[in-house]
Amino acid sequence: MLSGTRHAPRLITLWITWLLAMLFHVDLGLMPLFHGQSPEIESHVPASALPLLFGAMLGYFLLPLIAIVLIAYADTAAAPARHWRPWRRIHFWFSVVYSITNLPHLIADIVVPDARPDQIVLMLALTGFGLLINLEGWRWWKQNA
Template sequence: MNTKVSYLEKIIALWTVFLLGTIFHTQLALMPLFHGLDVSHGHGEAATNINEITYILWLMLAFFLLPMLAIVGTAFYNSYRYRSIHFGLTVVYSIMNFFHVVLDLFVDPIAWYQIVLMVVLFLIGIILNVVSYQWMQQGHHRIKLSQSS
């Protein structure tokens, strides 16, 4: 019985945990509403223009949709090109998460529970970077070896 976990399983699990954490991050910010408290805070002026709000919602959709597509793509595609693009996507998300943590440190008051969650998501992203890189390299080495024979 082979109990070794494949790169695909690890990547899909990490993306799923990342998405759940991101959703919880959004929900956690709204939890005060259930207690009659204000959820607005110092991220600059609130978007009041319908075009600004629509733009923000499209960006949020893309932020959630890309990992969903990465999960599906990882399950179905194994080409070196896909693995390279996927690795690049994981790096972009890690960079965005890093800046998100930094920017959240400038919100007054600092919501430390959000900072902790974002640091955990950042670390999950780093693990995802490493596993994605290993997956990308695994297939590339196999191709190089078969071409040199």
């Protein structure tokens, strides 16, 4: 691993790519609405639990945005890089959690009876981007600081 490699810009790019793929996944999932069809897959979530579900999704989207900001601050800080080393460690494990959450979603998209190929392709891409984030996050964490 070269010490001159700038992992932070790579991580920012990967996280933005991941977020765009996630948005495309959601957007394409709703596309049938624009053609008079229902995008609904049989739901087992009671209506009373929907606010909690919406809040969880909000957090799921906001946390990578916060990570992007913290990565940028760590990369451009005047303080020595070692001050940001704990964040590098946290970021790596945070990215692993996100990768782990992508796997069941990918499996669910594959096994659902009316699975759509576009959704499976996007979940494969999200999983791939997540693994790249893990790899780059590991390198950033272990980089001499």
